[in-house]
Amino acid sequence: MSPFITIQDLLIQRNGRKILEIEALDIARGETLTVVGPNGAGKSTLLLALARLLKPVRGEIIYDGKSLLQMNELDYRRRISFVFQAPLLMDMTVEQNVALGLKFRGTPKEETQARVGKWIKQLGIESLSKRRAGQLSGGEAQRVSLARAFVLEPELLLLDEPFAALDPPTHARLLEDLSNLLKQDHRTAVFVTHNLKEAARLSHRIAVIVGGMLRQVGTVQQIKAHPADDAVEAFLQELPQSG
Amino acid sequence: MSEIFQITALSIQVSAIATIISLAIGLPFGTWLALGNFRGRSFILSIINTGMALPPVVVGLVVAIMLWRSGPLGELRLIYTPVAIIIAQTVISAPVVTGLTAAALEALDPRLQQQLLGLGASRLQMVLYLWREARLPLLAALMAGFGSVISEVGASMMVGGNIRGQTRVLTTAIVLETSKGEFGQALALSALLLVITYLINLALTWIQQRGQRR
Numbered sequence A: 001m002s003p004f005i006t007i008q009d010l011l012i013q014r015n016g017r018k019i020l021e022i023e024a025l026d027i028a029r030g031e032t033l034t035v036v037g038p039n040g041a042g043k044s045t046l047l048l049a050l051a052r053l054l055k056p057v058r059g060e061i062i063y064d065g066k067s068l069l070q071m072n073e074l075d076y077r078r079r080i081s082f083v084f085q086a087p088l089l090m091d092m093t094v095e096q097n098v099a100l101g102l103k104f105r106g107t108p109k110e111e112t113q114a115r116v117g118k119w120i121k122q123l124g125i126e127s128l129s130k131r132r133a134g135q136l137s138g139g140e141a142q143r144v145s146l147a148r149a150f151v152l153e154p155e156l157l158l159l160d161e162p163f164a165a166l167d168p169p170t171h172a173r174l175l176e177d178l179s180n181l182l183k184q185d186h187r188t189a190v191f192v193t194h195n196l197k198e199a200a201r202l203s204h205r206i207a208v209i210v211g212g213m214l215r216q217v218g219t220v221q222q223i224k225a226h227p228a229d230d231a232v233e234a235f236l237q238e239l240p241q242s243g
Numbered sequence B: 001m002s003e004i005f006q007i008t009a010l011s012i013q014v015s016a017i018a019t020i021i022s023l024a025i026g027l028p029f030g031t032w033l034a035l036g037n038f039r040g041r042s043f044i045l046s047i048i049n050t051g052m053a054l055p056p057v058v059v060g061l062v063v064a065i066m067l068w069r070s071g072p073l074g075e076l077r078l079i080y081t082p083v084a085i086i087i088a089q090t091v092i093s094a095p096v097v098t099g100l101t102a103a104a105l106e107a108l109d110p111r112l113q114q115q116l117l118g119l120g121a122s123r124l125q126m127v128l129y130l131w132r133e134a135r136l137p138l139l140a141a142l143m144a145g146f147g148s149v150i151s152e153v154g155a156s157m158m159v160g161g162n163i164r165g166q167t168r169v170l171t172t173a174i175v176l177e178t179s180k181g182e183f184g185q186a187l188a189l190s191a192l193l194l195v196i197t198y199l200i201n202l203a204l205t206w207i208q209q210r211g212q213r214r
Helices: A043-050 A073-077 A094-104 A109-122 A138-150 A168-185 A196-202 A220-225 A230-238 B002-035 B041-051 B056-067 B082-106 B111-118 B123-133 B135-150 B154-160 B170-179 B183-213
Strands: A005-014 A017-027 A032-036 A058-063 A080-083 A156-160 A188-192 A205-210 A213-218
Touching: A005 A043, A017 A043, A032 A043, A032 A196, A043 A156, A043 A188, A080 A138, A080 B111, A094 A109, A094 A138, A109 A138, A138 A156, A138 A168, A168 A196, A196 A205, A196 A220, A205 A220, A205 A230, A213 A220, A213 A230, A220 A230, B002 B041, B002 B082, B002 B123, B002 B135, B002 B170, B002 B183, B041 B082, B056 B082, B056 B154, B082 B135, B082 B154, B111 B123, B123 B135, B135 B183, B154 B170, B170 B183
Parallel strands: A017 A213, A032 A188, A032 A205, A080 A156, A156 A188
Antiparallel strands: A005 A017, A005 A058, A205 A213
């Protein structure tokens, strides 16, 4: 079976400086791939490139058999969804925030209400639905942000360290919920983190990016047992008792 | 009494039209400047920021030269008409609206653009939602734009000519009454101008505060 997403010979630069280089990476349909690496390694850049929010200077991303650059940009972006580290909610109610992407797509009102209701319930934020975004705690806001992405039922879900700024108990609860949702949903997802434990929890395969280069793809055990190079080994050693 | 009514109506009319035109120019232009990433952006922003402090008499002088009978746009015969005042006031308030629009949008989290696009917004939807998010400072930009023209006198005097029944507005009428020593009249017109400015800003502030509470 051909992979859902194929990245070939990708190079992304900013101000003439290389920020991400990937020789080859495949993502299967329904897979959750976790991308790990130190801060500033290029993990978020990969997500932005997958969302077509950054243009590569070389190489291509093939999505469901078609080159990303040949696809209509808006049509493509409406097949995916992005969750950032900060919830980035709009100054409106929780319900309105969750419905935002559906509104962009012109989804009929009844369907929007039903889907928003379903995902608000799934993420346990029903009691907050009429509250304004500014009145939420960090954990609540990030739940809204997840509901806003899941409600779109995207083919590809991109998550950029969505729990990094949360306190440990909230972090653990949300990770548990996300892990369950991804298992139930069989949705293709790329999850960025710098926490190997989190990576192992969410996915089978892990991609390690260090210094703007994809170094290794494999399971946590494989990567720990046979680091591809010194950079991966150094990254693993720097991790505090993870995994 | 009917003359005061006519002067007041003309003042509101020209300043409102100039503000609306400034908004039509300043909102998209300020948005382009705030969201764009191109060479010369900082230079254009510095010009706009300088334009926010343009002395109305300088604007009046330049617009008068342009519209003067022998000037480049003299054939349009606009000098000493309400249209000339609208043009001059637009030149005064457009940089104010543009500069404050750019500042309002630049104050938003820059990742919000990517988040909206990442949720499937078209470029237009993204801009509309950024405007929505910055609605309170944008309303302040509108208030500042209107305030800069309803209260100016230099440009209106120079390009309008303060012609009775045609181009006399509240500020130019106040100048005239003062020059004649009719301080009572001048004070009454000043009070009227202040009340109108207050009422319009009260309405806009009410809308702004309502937006904040929602």
